[in-house]
Amino acid sequence: AVWTMSFKDRAALPNTPPLAAYLLYLMTIKQSNLCLSADVTSTAELLALATEVGDSICLLKTHADIIDDFGDRTVRALREIARQKNFLVFEDRKFGDIGSTVQKQYTAGPLAIAKWAEITNAHLFPGPAIVPALKSAAASAIAAYNTTVHTEISVGPPASPSPPSPSPPSSSPPAGPVGRKQSTVSISTTISTRTEPISPQPTPGLAGEPADVLARLGATPYLRALLLLAEMSSEGHMLTPEYREACVKTAREHRDFVIGFVAQRALNAEPADNFITFTPGVSLPPPGQEGVRGDGLGQQYETPRDAVLGRGCDVVIVGRGILRAEDRAKEAERYRREAWRAYEERVGA
Numbered sequence: 001a002v003w004t005m006s007f008k009d010r011a012a013l014p015n016t017p018p019l020a021a022y023l024l025y026l027m028t029i030k031q032s033n034l035c036l037s038a039d040v041t042s043t044a045e046l047l048a049l050a051t052e053v054g055d056s057i058c059l060l061k062t063h064a065d066i067i068d069d070f071g072d073r074t075v076r077a078l079r080e081i082a083r084q085k086n087f088l089v090f091e092d093r094k095f096g097d098i099g100s101t102v103q104k105q106y107t108a109g110p111l112a113i114a115k116w117a118e119i120t121n122a123h124l125f126p127g128p129a130i131v132p133a134l135k136s137a138a139a140s141a142i143a144a145y146n147t148t149v150h151t152e153i154s155v156g157p158p159a160s161p162s163p164p165s166p167s168p169p170s171s172s173p174p175a176g177p178v179g180r181k182q183s184t185v186s187i188s189t190t191i192s193t194r195t196e197p198i199s200p201q202p203t204p205g206l207a208g209e210p211a212d213v214l215a216r217l218g219a220t221p222y223l224r225a226l227l228l229l230a231e232m233s234s235e236g237h238m239l240t241p242e243y244r245e246a247c248v249k250t251a252r253e254h255r256d257f258v259i260g261f262v263a264q265r266a267l268n269a270e271p272a273d274n275f276i277t278f279t280p281g282v283s284l285p286p287p288g289q290e291g292v293r294g295d296g297l298g299q300q301y302e303t304p305r306d307a308v309l310g311r312g313c314d315v316v317i318v319g320r321g322i323l324r325a326e327d328r329a330k331e332a333e334r335y336r337r338e339a340w341r342a343y344e345e346r347v348g349a
């Protein structure tokens with residue numbers, strides 16, 4: 001089972017779709033299985049938050065419809081920060097309508113989600129057709145946008161102002177401020193109907209793997225993915241075990257597009273399953289205090305450790321736990337460390 005497999009090994013499984021591989025690979029390099037839920041209501045707040053916390057996360061989740069002044073400027077600036085800080089963007093749209101309508105909601109209107117968010121999510125209650133509808137909308141939207149993706153992943157301290165010395169830099173990179181090793185990999189591919197040659201620059205120690213990932217990235221016509229909401233974190237939610245199983249069944253039929261679930265536990269039951277579990281309702285007690293159990297509005301919380309080690313969740317989604325901290329960058333690092341430690345313990349690293 002993938003429960004005890006490293007993210008890196010899961011990225012390299014033959015059937016892992018390109019965007020899932022990319023994310024798993026990114027998580028490995030950044031040592032982060034933390035998704036920030038950026039539930040703020042202005043572009044300025046969103047960009048400030050993304051800048052402050054970007055180094056600690058693999059994914060930034062938005063609710064574009066709560067941003068008062070959401071527009072092209074929001075998208076352009078957010079994409080630029082995502083490029084610099086190396087995280088993917090997840091619009092938490094929770095689609096739930098007939099196929100024809102969700103296609104338009106996904107690609108048109110003031111949000112035009114498919115244009116700027118690699119990942120989005122949907123409910124299955126309208127029936128399974130919602131998945132191929134979103135999948136084909138993603139494919140044609142991407143072909144139309146002719147998106148170019150160029151990502152350079154660089155983790156760890158920036159090249160430190162080196163002391164004046166004629167000797168070449170040491171071959172072993174310095175440890176980062178949080179003990180992470182510096183590693184860099186360049187990923188460059190054009191996603192369009194034309195395919196361009198890809199020139200990977202493997203990092204020592206990660207040799208071979210970037211090329212594998214890139215080969216698969218280059219072979220795909222689009223880099224968009226969907227998560228199905230198989231469970232919710234809120235008290236009394238109505239997603240029954242049967243409903244959850246229906247989500248898993250539909251996901252298996254669209255493994256190239258559905259890369260995982262929003263759920264409170266891992267749902268990988270068959271040998272071929274390698275779905276990524278994204279888990280909200282996560283918070284950490286302030287050091288030395290009791291944990292927060294809820295928000296009085298139905299939200300229920302657990303710790304990153306419960307989610308990742310206890311129930312096999314892969315990515316923890318944290319909103320107010322980080323947003324309300326005085327020092328959000330520092331708090332995000334605390335969550336990143338906790339969630340990553342739980343993951344390492346799970347896979348026996």
Ligand code: 6AU
Nearest residue numbers: 037231232233234262280281299318319320
């Ligand atoms: O950490 P919080 O409680 O401040 O924020 C949790 C975030 C919110 C919710 O809209 C979202 O996670 N969420 C979801 C998602 C991600 O789809 C599902 C769910 O069951 N519970 C939940 O809180 O932005």
